[in-house]
Amino acid sequence: MNANNDDIFSIADIIDSQLESSDRQNVGRVADIEAEWREDGTLVLCHLVTGPQALSGRIARPLRSLAQRLLHDRFEYSIPLSDVEKFGPTLRLRRKARDYPVGRSERWIAEHILRWIPGSGY
Amino acid sequence: MKKWLSITLGIVTAIGGFLDAGTIATSGEAGAKFGLGLIWAILLATVMAILLVEMVGRFTAVSQKPYAAAIREELGFRFYLFPLISEIIAEGLLLTAELGGMAIALSLVTGLSWHILFPVAVVIVFLMAWRAPFDWIENGPAIFGMLMLAFLVGVFVMGGPSQETVQTLWKPVIKPGELADYFYLVAAILGATISPYLLYFYSSGTREEGWSGKSLLLNRITAFAGMGFGSLGSITIVIMSAIVLQPQNIQASTLGEIGLTLATPFGKIGSLIFACILFVTCLGAALECVLALSYNVAQGFGWPWGENKKPVEAAHFNLILVLFLVIALLINLIGIEPLQLALFASTIIALFLPLSLLPFLIIMNNRQYLGDKINKPWLNILVLLILLIAFVVSITAIPLELLSGGG
Numbered sequence: 001m002n003a004n005n006d007d008i009f010s011i012a013d014i015i016d017s018q019l020e021s022s023d024r025q026n027v028g029r030v031a032d033i034e035a036e037w038r039e040d041g042t043l044v045l046c047h048l049v050t051g052p053q054a055l056s057g058r059i060a061r062p063l064r065s066l067a068q069r070l071l072h073d074r075f076e077y078s079i080p081l082s083d084v085e086k087f088g089p090t091l092r093l094r095r096k097a098r099d100y101p102v103g104r105s106e107r108w109i110a111e112h113i114l115r116w117i118p119g120s121g122y
Numbered sequence: 123m124k125k126w127l128s129i130t131l132g133i134v135t136a137i138g139g140f141l142d143a144g145t146i147a148t149s150g151e152a153g154a155k156f157g158l159g160l161i162w163a164i165l166l167a168t169v170m171a172i173l174l175v176e177m178v179g180r181f182t183a184v185s186q187k188p189y190a191a192a193i194r195e196e197l198g199f200r201f202y203l204f205p206l207i208s209e210i211i212a213e214g215l216l217l218t219a220e221l222g223g224m225a226i227a228l229s230l231v232t233g234l235s236w237h238i239l240f241p242v243a244v245v246i247v248f249l250m251a252w253r254a255p256f257d258w259i260e261n262g263p264a265i266f267g268m269l270m271l272a273f274l275v276g277v278f279v280m281g282g283p284s285q286e287t288v289q290t291l292w293k294p295v296i297k298p299g300e301l302a303d304y305f306y307l308v309a310a311i312l313g314a315t316i317s318p319y320l321l322y323f324y325s326s327g328t329r330e331e332g333w334s335g336k337s338l339l340l341n342r343i344t345a346f347a348g349m350g351f352g353s354l355g356s357i358t359i360v361i362m363s364a365i366v367l368q369p370q371n372i373q374a375s376t377l378g379e380i381g382l383t384l385a386t387p388f389g390k391i392g393s394l395i396f397a398c399i400l401f402v403t404c405l406g407a408a409l410e411c412v413l414a415l416s417y418n419v420a421q422g423f424g425w426p427w428g429e430n431k432k433p434v435e436a437a438h439f440n441l442i443l444v445l446f447l448v449i450a451l452l453i454n455l456i457g458i459e460p461l462q463l464a465l466f467a468s469t470i471i472a473l474f475l476p477l478s479l480l481p482f483l484i485i486m487n488n489r490q491y492l493g494d495k496i497n498k499p500w501l502n503i504l505v506l507l508i509l510l511i512a513f514v515v516s517i518t519a520i521p522l523e524l525l526s527g528g529g
Contacts, residue, residue, distance in 0.1 A: 028425065029194065029423060059199070059203065089187065089195060106425070106437040110433075110437040114434050114440060121433055122434045
């Protein structure tokens, strides 16, 4: 019962927070969270979820299943809580940007679209 | 010393609020129709803009979080969608209008049709937004924007407004049937000046400049000097319009007519200066518009952003920027006059203004972000007043536009 106040987060502190990779890149925002009931009766936060399906679910629940039917979980990504190095208004993650979907799509856009425009720095 | 040069951030921000194609038109029309009778609205808008810009700058300098990011974090994704969507629609139109303003300025100088020159304007804005570092984006328009002082010089050359015109300052002369016009212009001035995109831009600009909690004095001075400069520009257009156009019964319904305000005291050079002012302010506003949009989306979704990065290092951000310019090219193909487009965009902005400003009440009082730099109670009262004014502007914008026939 003597939990340190600094370690207590409300869901509002985590949802929509900025995610930052270990190489200090912005890699999206928390769209949703996943928690599970443990046998001892506690509810434990286990994953942070990013992706368009989770986000559409935030607008209205039916949109989430609609988005799932269209996208088949292709862009959804769950980040295990053990990946979070530091909590706060910005959540620092342990891995590099290229290990997360936003970092990968950044590279995809750079390699497939922007490189054809002169001066892109590719 | 270099730090103090970032005062230009305030000036370029003010260009988007006070001196873009739409507001040059509105100020010109205000002076031509009502003399100095609408200057109070510009002053009121100036005070509101200074307060909001100071707050958003303080917030970002202290918390290191830009405004769009704070809206999503504090009010959630669902709320964030309202300002986001209204900004995308309104700024898509406004960007097209500003590019059109640049094209008209080029056509005043070259004599070519502005329709042909529109793609030239797009290329210029693209080149700057694509590769120019943030310093250039603020300094270029801010330095050349000083040409705006030509209106002030013009007021002196023309010997100032007549005794009769000066009286309209506190006793506006509103002819029968022009009341709707008058209030439409009040709403247009307030709505177009405190448009949220300048707040997204300024807030992101303070991050590009690397301001911190130690930059608060600089922030305050920048807000005052920048918005003050914009306000001076806008007011001197009204005065020149009242001196030159009102006696001749010219309604100032086109940018060309407003150009007469400088052609009368300075002759041919005056027309050239007007074209340069129009070009520079529309360039500043177009850059501000397209960047504010890209900043807003990238920050709201948590992607990398920044003008000081190579395009491939902030790929989503730069892709959005290119897409918006392409969309502006497409909107232009519909063939709506830039001024009509700017007025229409201002109406949409006015409609959603309360939603875009509401977050101020919440984020400016959050100690987690601001520590002891949260708003003082009197500032919160002023924010409430601004919200009230924004609400009135929002519900009256469309009825007034219909009643007055769109200005």
